Amino acid sequence: MISFRKLFRTGPDPREARRPLWEAVIATARAPHWYTEGGVPDTLDGRFDMIGLVMALVLHRIDEEPAHTAAGVQLTELFVSDMDGQMRQIGFGDMVVGKQVGRMMGALGGRLGAYRAPDGSDALRAALxxxxxxxxxxxxxxxxxxxxxxxxxxxxxxxxPVADLIAADRLPGAVP
Structure with missing residues (x-):
């Protein structure tokens, strides 16, 4: 399905500038250590939960510099687009995809709040x-x-630096 935005766009999709960062979020979330040493379930839900965790941490960092707000929005739009495409690929129909994407956005929003808890805190432990x-x-x-x-x-x-992060094709220091 073609969106109106695509029909009337005159230049390249600005979200594509964030594609390498989005792929870095996915790669970091899919790092085997989360599932082997960390015991996160290697299931569709577990993978989504890990993407939500890494995405929240990246968005928190981007949000620290208001000049880069658009990059956070573009990254979030890639998240939505990718989740939509993944659900369609596994066989969800149009009627279900919109509701599921809405739930996923709600889940990401909840995680954005929960994962602001300080490292090592009981609040972070409970959220995880x-x-x-x-x-x-x-x-x-x-x-x-x-x-x-x-x-x-x-x-x-x-x-x-956030400027380096939003142009990154991999995330630093993902494994201790």
Missing amino acids: IRNLWRGKAPGDVELAHVMASVAALRGALAAM
Whole structure:
């Protein structure tokens, strides 16, 4: 389906400038350590939950510099577009896709709030358990791995200038 935006666009899609960053979010979220050492379920839901986690951390960093707000919007639009395409690819119809994308955006919004909790905090621990393991706490080793990995990724993102981040094709420091 062609959107009106595509019909009347005269130049390249500005979101495509964020495509390398979006692919870096996906690659970071799909890093095997989250699922092996971290015990995050390697399922459709688990993968979505990891994308939501990494996406939230990246968007938090972008939001720290208001001059780059458009980049955060473009990245979020790529998230929506990709999730729409993935659902259609696995067989969801038009009537269901819109509702599911709405739910996914709601989930991302919730995670944006929950993952603002400080590294090592009980609030972050609770948010990770609720979102990554659907409320059933993993073992201490797995939770410690994910908490350390989140802190490492957040620290590496904080050390990276936002202008470099929004042009990046990989994320720094994703594994402690």
